[in-house]
Amino acid sequence: MAREFSRLEEPKVPSGTLTYFLREALRRIWTSKRSSFVAISMIAMSLFILGTFMLIAENLEHAVAQWQGKSRINVYFETDATPQQIRAAEQILASHGELARRNFVSKNQALDRFRAYFSNVSDLVGQIDENPFPASFEIEVTQTYLQSRAFDAHMNELRRSAGVEQVQFDWEWLAELRRLARIINIVGLIAGVVLAIAAAFTIANVIRLTMMLYREEISIMRLVGATERIIRGPFIVEGMLQGTIGGLAAAALLYAAFSTAKQMIPPTGSLLWGFLFSTFLPWQKVAALVGGGFVAGWVGSWLSVRERDDL
Amino acid sequence: MIHFYHVTKKFDRYSTALHDVTFHIEKGEFIFLTGASGAGKSTLLKLILRQMEPSEGQIVVNGRNLNAMKRSQLPLFRRDIGMVFQDFKLIERMTVFENLSFILTVLNVSPKEHKKKAYGVLRAVNLQHKLNAYPLQLSGGEQQRVAIARALINDPLILVGDEPTGNLDPDLSAEILQIFADANLRGSTVVLATHDRELIRNSGRRVMTLDHGRIIDEKVAVPERPASRDTLFGFASS
Ligand SMILES: Nc1ncnc2c1ncn2[C@@H]1O[C@H](COP(=O)(O)OP(=O)(O)OP(=O)(O)O)[C@@H](O)[C@H]1O
Ligand SMILES: [Mg+2]
Numbered sequence: 001m002a003r004e005f006s007r008l009e010e011p012k013v014p015s016g017t018l019t020y021f022l023r024e025a026l027r028r029i030w031t032s033k034r035s036s037f038v039a040i041s042m043i044a045m046s047l048f049i050l051g052t053f054m055l056i057a058e059n060l061e062h063a064v065a066q067w068q069g070k071s072r073i074n075v076y077f078e079t080d081a082t083p084q085q086i087r088a089a090e091q092i093l094a095s096h097g098e099l100a101r102r103n104f105v106s107k108n109q110a111l112d113r114f115r116a117y118f119s120n121v122s123d124l125v126g127q128i129d130e131n132p133f134p135a136s137f138e139i140e141v142t143q144t145y146l147q148s149r150a151f152d153a154h155m156n157e158l159r160r161s162a163g164v165e166q167v168q169f170d171w172e173w174l175a176e177l178r179r180l181a182r183i184i185n186i187v188g189l190i191a192g193v194v195l196a197i198a199a200a201f202t203i204a205n206v207i208r209l210t211m212m213l214y215r216e217e218i219s220i221m222r223l224v225g226a227t228e229r230i231i232r233g234p235f236i237v238e239g240m241l242q243g244t245i246g247g248l249a250a251a252a253l254l255y256a257a258f259s260t261a262k263q264m265i266p267p268t269g270s271l272l273w274g275f276l277f278s279t280f281l282p283w284q285k286v287a288a289l290v291g292g293g294f295v296a297g298w299v300g301s302w303l304s305v306r307e308r309d310d311l
Numbered sequence: 312m313i314h315f316y317h318v319t320k321k322f323d324r325y326s327t328a329l330h331d332v333t334f335h336i337e338k339g340e341f342i343f344l345t346g347a348s349g350a351g352k353s354t355l356l357k358l359i360l361r362q363m364e365p366s367e368g369q370i371v372v373n374g375r376n377l378n379a380m381k382r383s384q385l386p387l388f389r390r391d392i393g394m395v396f397q398d399f400k401l402i403e404r405m406t407v408f409e410n411l412s413f414i415l416t417v418l419n420v421s422p423k424e425h426k427k428k429a430y431g432v433l434r435a436v437n438l439q440h441k442l443n444a445y446p447l448q449l450s451g452g453e454q455q456r457v458a459i460a461r462a463l464i465n466d467p468l469i470l471v472g473d474e475p476t477g478n479l480d481p482d483l484s485a486e487i488l489q490i491f492a493d494a495n496l497r498g499s500t501v502v503l504a505t506h507d508r509e510l511i512r513n514s515g516r517r518v519m520t521l522d523h524g525r526i527i528d529e530k531v532a533v534p535e536r537p538a539s540r541d542t543l544f545g546f547a548s549s
Contacts, residue, residue, distance in 0.1 A: 017416060017419075019422065020413075020416050217402050217403075217404065220400045220401075220402055221402075221413075221417070222385070222386070222389075223360065223362060223389065223394070223396075223400065224389065224390075224394075224414055224417060224461070225385075225386045225387065225388075225389035225390035225392075225417055225418070226386060226417045227386040227387075227417075228386075230416070230417055
């Protein structure tokens with residue numbers, strides 16, 4: 001029997017439509033392999049760059065987190081400070097109970113430490129005739145003392161003491177590091193977003209090209225009653241697939257680059273090494289990277305099919 | 312079911328495909344549209360599907376005024392019409408089966424039924440063995456039969472054929488005509504454009520003749536050898 005009444009409302013998307021979208025999208029990516037490859041590479045490259053920045057920032061933050069909790073003050077002497085001046089400063093420290101837990105680091109100890117931390121550049125240091133490192137006191141203090149009123153007075157007293165070059169609180173440079181990490185993150189994000197937008201446009205163009213290729217077919221589909229959703233769905237899915245594949249490729253590439261670099265730069269235990277290679281991105285950030293590819297692809301394909309014309 | 316009111320279709324200043332055409336086709340009718348090449352048959356059928364819009368006049372199909380129809384309503388409107396295009400309009404990239412199953416996807420038919428339905432209509436047009444061929448691997452007549460199968464696949468309310476037997480030999484033409492007649496019996500309203508006089512002559516169906524864009528003749532074709540009941544009305548059999 002022919003249907004007595006025509007359907008007035010469109011039913012919900014049946015699973016058959018989604019399978020059709022996916023099958024068609026894969027087929028189209030395969031048919032236009034070369035332009036798909038270009039689009040996927042663009043996405044992968046921009047996300048790789050973003051990922052690199054994220055990875056550096058991640059490791060910086062990791063280092064900062066490790067040092068946090070220990071509050072330390074460094075009192076640096078001028079390189080030519082006399083033993084008397086050092087003793088005078090030590091007397092100030094001794095006179096305040098909160099500054100009692102101190103440790104003296106001589107010029108030679110400072111040099112040795114530097115060599116140990118930055119062993120890969122220590123050859124360079126070895127050639128320097130004069131030891132450039134100052135002697136210093138490292139003093140461990142409590143959080144309550146830091147917030148007390150006596151603290152500022154004591155620090156000023158130390159700064160005025162002869163031969164003292166500077167008094168440094170390491171939470172200051174930790175804050176510097178944290179700021180650096182944030183800047184790296186932001187720069188990476190901006191670069192990544194700019195590149196991802198470019199990639200989205202590439203995808204848009206690739207899909208526009210595919211739509212041109214399928215113009216005849218699309219007009220036939222319209223004549224037999226296909227909705228714009230059914231016609232454009234595969235193109236959207238195509239873009240999302242390209243973006244996601246690009247994101248996955250970027251994550252894989254980043255991991256490969258990270259592991260390779262970690263192996264090629266061997267000196268474990270040096271500070272710099274720990275700065276750069278202590279950890280890979282957590283899975284949430286990797287997922288965000290892949291998600292970024294997905295979104296770029298989606299936006300790109302949406303841009304190209306949004307144009308309502310008779311393609 | 313299909314109503315044309317003073318419909319004129321001009322393509323440009325010099326070519327007018329239809330001149331002030333008015334006619335009505337009722338639900339369940341089976342009508343032939345005939346006329347010389349260039350008379351305006353295809354144009355009339357395209358107007359029914361709203362493949363194009365009339366320059367003047369009103370068209371109502373399946374209770375809907377096509378002049379007032381929004382673009383977003385077009386897909387659902389077209390799903391009730393099975394059309395056999397003069398140039399077939401098969402999707403070359405898809406196999407015969409995929410061409411049919413695509414329509415079923417469009418019509419929201421569950422994928423489980425695709426095989427069964429596709430096989431059913433292909434058997435009706437005698438092409439079940441070409442399920443996996445691509446359109447370009449088929450002869451003109453075979454392509455035409457795939458186009459017919461596609462139009463038939465979901466029992467459309469209106470079945471429109473633009474020269475659906477144009478590439479077929481007489482035997483096959485008669486067979487295909489029978490398929491349209493069966494669809495008509497199942498409830499589809501059928502409009503067939505053809506210049507195959509043989510096909511029309513013995514059908515006993517309504518015939519609308521176009522000439523240079525005007526309806527010049529509308530009548531019911533009279534069988535040459537009338538059936539016995541016709542003799543009751545005074546037709547002598549020879
Ligand atoms: N897209 C078009 N642009 C300009 N003129 C057109 C167009 N389509 C059809 N025509 C003209 O309209 C007239 C009717 O064409 P139509 O295709 O309707 O004829 P037809 O009866 O289907 O002929 P045939 O039997 O050869 O298929 C012809 O003179 C043709 O040149
Ligand atoms: Mg024609």
